[in-house]
Amino acid sequence: MMNRRNFNKLVVSSFALSMAACSSLTSVGSLPQKKKRVVVVGGGFGGATAAKYLKKFSPDTEVILIEQNTEYYTCPFGNTVIAGINDIDYIKHDYKTLESKYKVQVIHAKVKKVDGASNSVILENGDVIPYHRAIVSPGIDFKYEKGYVEGSEQYSPHAYKAGAQTSLLRKQLEEMKDGGTYVMVAPENPFRCPPGPYERISLVAHYLKNNKPKSKIIILDQKKKFSKQGLFQEGWEELYADMIDWRSVEFGGKVEKVDPKKRILTTDEGDVHADVLNYIPRQKAGKLAFDSGLTKGDWCPVNTKTFESRIVKNVHVIGDASIATKMPKSGFSANSQAKVAALQISRLLKKMPVINPPKLANTCYSLLSPSYGISVAAVYEAHEDKIKKVKGAGGLSPMGADEGFRMQEAEYAVGWYKNQMADIFK
Amino acid sequence: MICLLKIINLNYKIKGEKMKKIALALVCLYGISFASNYDPVKGQMLSLSCASCHGTNGISSGIMPTIAGMGKTTMQRTLMDYKYGRKTGTMMQKHVKGFSDDELEQVSYYFSKVER
Numbered sequence: 001m002m003n004r005r006n007f008n009k010l011v012v013s014s015f016a017l018s019m020a021a022c023s024s025l026t027s028v029g030s031l032p033q034k035k036k037r038v039v040v041v042g043g044g045f046g047g048a049t050a051a052k053y054l055k056k057f058s059p060d061t062e063v064i065l066i067e068q069n070t071e072y073y074t075c076p077f078g079n080t081v082i083a084g085i086n087d088i089d090y091i092k093h094d095y096k097t098l099e100s101k102y103k104v105q106v107i108h109a110k111v112k113k114v115d116g117a118s119n120s121v122i123l124e125n126g127d128v129i130p131y132h133r134a135i136v137s138p139g140i141d142f143k144y145e146k147g148y149v150e151g152s153e154q155y156s157p158h159a160y161k162a163g164a165q166t167s168l169l170r171k172q173l174e175e176m177k178d179g180g181t182y183v184m185v186a187p188e189n190p191f192r193c194p195p196g197p198y199e200r201i202s203l204v205a206h207y208l209k210n211n212k213p214k215s216k217i218i219i220l221d222q223k224k225k226f227s228k229q230g231l232f233q234e235g236w237e238e239l240y241a242d243m244i245d246w247r248s249v250e251f252g253g254k255v256e257k258v259d260p261k262k263r264i265l266t267t268d269e270g271d272v273h274a275d276v277l278n279y280i281p282r283q284k285a286g287k288l289a290f291d292s293g294l295t296k297g298d299w300c301p302v303n304t305k306t307f308e309s310r311i312v313k314n315v316h317v318i319g320d321a322s323i324a325t326k327m328p329k330s331g332f333s334a335n336s337q338a339k340v341a342a343l344q345i346s347r348l349l350k351k352m353p354v355i356n357p358p359k360l361a362n363t364c365y366s367l368l369s370p371s372y373g374i375s376v377a378a379v380y381e382a383h384e385d386k387i388k389k390v391k392g393a394g395g396l397s398p399m400g401a402d403e404g405f406r407m408q409e410a411e412y413a414v415g416w417y418k419n420q421m422a423d424i425f426k
Numbered sequence: 427m428i429c430l431l432k433i434i435n436l437n438y439k440i441k442g443e444k445m446k447k448i449a450l451a452l453v454c455l456y457g458i459s460f461a462s463n464y465d466p467v468k469g470q471m472l473s474l475s476c477a478s479c480h481g482t483n484g485i486s487s488g489i490m491p492t493i494a495g496m497g498k499t500t501m502q503r504t505l506m507d508y509k510y511g512r513k514t515g516t517m518m519q520k521h522v523k524g525f526s527d528d529e530l531e532q533v534s535y536y537f538s539k540v541e542r
Binding site (some may be wrong): 390 | 467517
């Protein structure tokens with residue numbers, strides 16, 4: 001039975017509890033009195049980097065990062081997981097250091113939309129978080145078509161958003177019989193990580209060569225050519241002989257229909273039966289970008305110097321969802337854009353002029369085997385309406401390079417991943 | 427300046443390969459004696475993409491070298507050597523060609539001032 005003293009204790013503690021709840025809600029539910037607030041939505045390569053660097057550039061700014069998941073799985077190096085070279089934990093990261101070291105306030109919640117009219121982020125649970133500026137890094141979504149619908153990924157994984165899909169494709173590959181056929185449908189441009197599908201094919205071939213050598217690989221490509229094509233095909237011939245059959249859209253690659261459950265593809269040159277079907281659909285900006293009115297066509301137009309949306313004021317869009325041509329949609333690009341956006345926003349909040357023109361970069365390593373790496377790089381400058389490649393800079397790995405060179409680039413690929421992850425999450 | 431004049435005098439007396447070397451030395455001397463002032467805003471902006479491979483603030487945890495706290499002259503010379511083909515690598519020569527000589531100097535200033 002509760003005596004009076006205990007009852008008082010209960011009243012006091014529940015009052016304290018409700019005050020605490022109120023104060024935390026108030027602190028997020030209204031703008032801070034003496035500080036500026038930036039709300040970042042999406043905790044991937046773009047969003048997590050932007051949150052960290054905003055605090056680096058402007059420690060007095062309140063930075064709130066909203067991300068629905070507590071863990072983040074990267075697409076880069078996801079192909080090594082599919083091929084069994086690394087465990088899924090290798091690509092798993094979290095937000096703890098952003099909170100403890102950089103004092104980013106991380107909220108794990110689903111966002112309904114970013115409302116430019118009221119300068120606030122509206123969560124699915126109805127909570128409203130106002131901002132002075134917002135950064136949106138929503139990544140990609142898929143265009144479902146030709147019989148590949150939402151849910152088809154359970155049978156024919158795309159594995160183009162990392163995590164459960166990565167593990168599923170790994171499992172299917174492990175269960176495939178020796179002598180089976182792994183079929184990939186590679187998407188039309190533009191899509192996330194242009195060399196990604198071909199690195200995956202290389203590492204799947206590496207796995208099959210060592211474990212199920214009678215198997216074969218078919219790529220049904222929805223385009224005529226692909227990123228680093230010469231280098232990939234040179235490496236495939238050297239490492240995997242005739243295991244990989246690449247069919248361009250013009251020569252048997254065009255997919256007219258797919259049955260994701262039976263794993264049958266209809267092409268203009270007949271049906272293709274797959275034992276494992278890795279179907280990567282066409283892509284568009286993440287749903288949040290559409291729900292927030294940030295899109296024109298499939299992607300988000302931005303001022304390329306600041307990444308501020310050309311449609312919604314005070315909202316900046318970075319990463320795969322933004323139109324940042326000539327930069328490719330890559331994790332490295334998103335990281336580079338995030339830092340520039342964070343720097344420009346920190347200046348705008350202090351009423352300082354933006355840096356003009358900012359410089360950006362991209363570097364993309366691909367593994368053809370654990371000891372065979374290739375790369376492409378470019379340096380960019382953001383001009384009025386376009387991001388231009390700096391002439392004379394960048395380029396591909398040389399064709400015909402020796403074993404040592406390829407080995408070195410494979411080591412640099414791993415080195416890049418370690419430092420890139422630290423630059424985002426640590 | 428006196429030193430420069432002496433070398434120029436010497437220049438008249440020597441021909442061929444030696445002249446090339448001296449011309450190069452002159453260019454280097456020119457570069458160093460007329461170094462730009464440090465522009466921290468520019469330096470910081472230019473340093474951002476370096477961090478993706480060399481780590482935040484240039485502190486590396488992978489096989490790429492740590493560039494934080496590197497001597498300004500050493501870093502500038504290394505970058506210029508990559509840019510003008512005096513040093514080869516797998517990646518750096520592709521990046522440095524995207525920056526002016528002044529930008530390479532600014533980024534070298536920036537990292538020289540970062541504590542390891």
